[in-house]
Amino acid sequence: MRIAMQLVINTYGSYLHKIEDCFEIKVDEQKQKISASKVESILITTGVSFSSDAIELAMQHNIDVVFLDKFGNPYARVWQPKLGSTTLIRRRQLEIAETDQGLQWVTEWIRQKLDNQIEFLQELSRHRDKKAEQIADSVKRIEQARDKLNLLHGSLDEKRSEIMGLEGSSGRTYFGALAMLVPERFSFEGRSRQPAKDEFNAMLNYSYGILYSLVEKACILAGLDPFVGFLHTDNYNKKSLVFDLIEPYRIIGDKTVFYLFSKRQVKQDFFDAIKNGMMLNKEGKKVLIAAFNERMETAIRYRGRNIKQKDIIQFDCHRLANELIK
DSSP: OOOOEEEEEOSTTEEEEEETTEEEEEETTEEEEEEGGGEEEEEEOSOEEEOHHHHHHHHHTTOEEEEEOTTSOEEEEEOOSSOSSOTHHHHHHHHHTTSHHHHHHHHHHHHHHHHHHHHHHHHHHTTOGGGHHHHHHHHHHHHHHHHHHHTOOSOHHHHHHHHHHHHHHHHHHHHHHHHHHSOGGGOOOSOOOSSBSSHHHHHHHHHHHHHHHHHHHHHHHHTOOTTOOSSSOOOTTOOHHHHHHTGGGHHHHHHHHHHHHHTTOOOGGGEEEETTEEEEOHHHHHHHHHHHHHHHTOEEEETTEEEEHHHHHHHHHHHHHHHHHO
């Protein structure tokens, strides 16, 4: 059985090149050689040099090369120039986006997100008797938003603002509950993005950035156009479908980050102060990426089968592509 790994390069000045059928990473005078057959993706988070031979080797083995900015957002990727599948899939995306089916898919993705939030808060409540009542109140409010979501009918264009309003109010309730449950010195006030105002959001933003790159890759492999979305409207260079599809998987980042804090594995020196906020530094990224990858390798019961969490995203994208052209 082939065991694939994510190769993460986060040391400034590293050099990646090819030796036979292996990648060699050189940092100062230290060298490490890794067989290309063992690599699933390459994640580059800092200034790195690499040879064209290394890129060619990655393309030969269908290895995704992703570049993340300092906040964890993917800003570039190197991928083979082949389309994932028939162009009929992309045509169908455009046709269905404004139909009843488009609304059904969007509400399903958001409902999955809200169900995940409810389930996670209930899980946390079982071990926190003193705050169980407050958590139950948060769960009830998210359930109410989910119930309203289930009643929506009509076109996606008519219901878009209502869906986003329900999603937004649920998010504020959900993160308000998480803020109450993290260690007191790391408590935070709601979501903040670029830049993060606190340590929790700095880690969470970075984990979501990794998820964005995984969802985009899954779209490409399934033949979906990342730029043709449903809930999120099409703007220039905006990967609208990625923003739509990521919603059910955000829980992976949520759990990864929350448990790092609750298990007191996060240190203050994992973060650097920047203008108007803070960001995760090299040591913090190392800890987060390791925990994130460990969770992605965990198998769960999903649609009647045991499947690793990292494979669920690809499974769902192929399922959506098949639905589009069935």
